[in-house]
Each structure stands twice: as structure tokens, then as C-alpha cells.
Amino acid sequence: MIPHERSLVAKLADQPFTLLGVNSDKDRDETRQKLAEEKMTWRSFFDGGSTNGPIATAWNISGWPTTYVIDAEGIIRHKNLRDQEAEEAITALLAKMAEAGKDENKDKK
């Protein structure tokens, strides 16, 4: 999961895309240190140091990792996709956004 995420973030660096984590590890300092070691540059919420944290509870998380793909309007588009499957879904959404952007520019002209 993490190696693929690292490459995904690099690949889509110039796209309107972001990877956000919700981290449920125990120790904040230790987690920060490991993030640096693992060269994980994306941002994570630190969810209170347990799997029972407020965010995981609000989102009814019972298994890790759980993932969501959310579009630019904040609408949930996919749930629980990983690695290649997630990448394909994200790339498709970005392509659709680019297409819509082109159409808008055309309309302006």
C-alpha cells in the first residue's frame, strides 16, 4: 500500500489531487519520525493515538486500511479501492475534470 501511494503522489504531483491519511498509530512523535524515514510526504490527521479515535469512530471504521476516493466537489466516488484499482479510479476522475475544464474554456470563447 505505502510504496504504491508514494509513487501515486509523485506521479500526480502536478494534478488537482491529494492523498490524505487518517493515522491511528499510538505515538505522534514516533509516527512523525517514521513518516520522514519512509519519505511519506502527504498529510495525515493524527486520530488521537488509537483505532478508537474520533475520526475513525465518526466514519465507522472497523478495518485498516479503509479508503475513500472523494471528487473535487466533495462527493464520495469510490470506497475501499487499493493500489492499482485506486490509481485507475483517481486517474479517471482527473481525466473527467480535465475534459470538463476544456469544455468550459471552449464555452468562454
Place this chain on the structure above:
Amino acid sequence: MQTSRAIAFGMLSLAFLAGPARARAPQEPAPGESAETQFAEIKADYQKATSAFDELYKAAKNATAAEREQLFTDKYPKGEVYAARVVALATQWPKDPVSADALVWVLSYAQGRAMDPVLELLAKDHLQREQLAAACQSLQYGSSPQLEPFLRTVLAQSPHELAKGRACYSLAKVTQRRASLARRLHGDGADKLRPRLEADYGAEWLASLEQADAEALSKQAEQLLEEVVAKYGALPSYRKNLGETAKGDLFELRNLVVGKPAPDIEGDDVDGQHFKLSDYRGKVVFLDFWGFW
């Protein structure tokens, strides 16, 4: 493996023919053996196999992911092996409460179809027992075509409220999972999913999933969760009581679904900086609940 089993079987039948003394039927316990001693032996073997795997896994720290996966396939104790041993035990001592303990124990390790004979014996010989509450709890994660009928039987016939409540909750979860499988069979990844389901659960189950009405199943799961909240809410589950747990699931079922707006998240990052999910509106977000552990 197949060959050695055939040889062992051959020798056994020879012993039967040649034995001058009374040959013991395979089902008959050895002197001094009981459900209790056998169950203890099975558990000890499982422990031993698990520790052996842990040692190997630790030793393979520098192995590639593929090598480690192979190690897991080869050496991780197989639930179905222990399920078969427990089934033999429980068949031998159908009235012994230890058999119920053993059957419930192995449900945490057996997966898929290996669960079927375990469930069958629990329903046949132990339906009245309190231990079924523990079984029904662990079954919320299971997946086998036999799960739903089993949970329905417990819900209808168990004399224990806790067993009924947990059966009701697990039935909701299993139904929800079936709905999502039915939905996925009509979606993008269906071609990959189909052969996997067929291999694990058979063509008949796959066909019934393809014909299932996902929306109706979701509705059914929702009703079961509402029943849990109304009737069994105060009873204990893993982390919260059944009512709170079911309410979390109802929220997920109604709001955390494709097509609905993601609820906002607000919190601090690992550096203590406050931020929100909605700060990223305008971008596609891959939200990952994770941990290094």
C-alpha cells in the same frame, strides 16, 4: 500429501484385518481421552504452529514481499485443518459442552466453506448453549453461504438474548456484505471477482449472487440494524454496546456511500497543525485510514 494419506489409510485397514485384539473403531476415543484433553491438544498444536510461523516470519525480515507471501501460504497454520480436527472431536462427543467451546474457538480461524461443518454441528447439537453468543459475534466477519441460515436459526431459536442480539447484528453485516458483492458483480471489477467467488464458494452461490437484488438486501440489512438498536441495544459487543455499534453502521450505510457528500473531517496533523478535509475541495482526495502499527 495425497499419497501419504492414502498409504496411512491403507495401513489402518490392514491393522483392522490383521489385529488379533479388538480393533478400535476410528470414532472411538483412546483410553483416558476426553473432549477436554483433545481440545487442549488441538489448541496447543495451533499455538505451536503459530509461534513457529512467527519465528520464520521474523527471520525473513529481509525477504521480498513475494517471498513473505509464499511463507504465509506455506507455513501459516491453516484454519481448515483445525476446523476438521474440531469437527471430528465434536462429532465424537456431541453432548459435551467442551465440543461447543471447541467449535466456537475454531470459528475464529476457519474461513469460507471450512466453516460449514462447524456451523452445522453448532446448530444441530448446541443451539441452546450460551457459547453461541461468542460464535455469533465472531461470525460478523465471516463469509460462507451457510452463515445466513445459521444466524437466522440462532435468532429464531436461541433462549439467550445475547446470542440472539449478536446473531441479529452479524446477520445484518453478512447481508450487507452480500449486497455489496451483488453490486460489485454488476460493476467494473466483476470479471476479476467472478472466478474468485466461484473458486471459494461454488458456482451455485455465484449464480445466486448475480441474481440478487442489491438494493433489497441493503434495505434488509438496514432493518436488521434497526432491530438491533431497538431490541438488543444495551447488550455488549466488542468495543461498544450493540446499539452504538449498529448506529455507527446505520450512519455508514446511509451517509458514507458512493454519491453522498463526504462528512467533513477536522483535526490536527502529526505536526499539530489544524486542518480540514474540506480545505481540499477542488481536488480529488484519496482518503486513507491507516497506521504503521
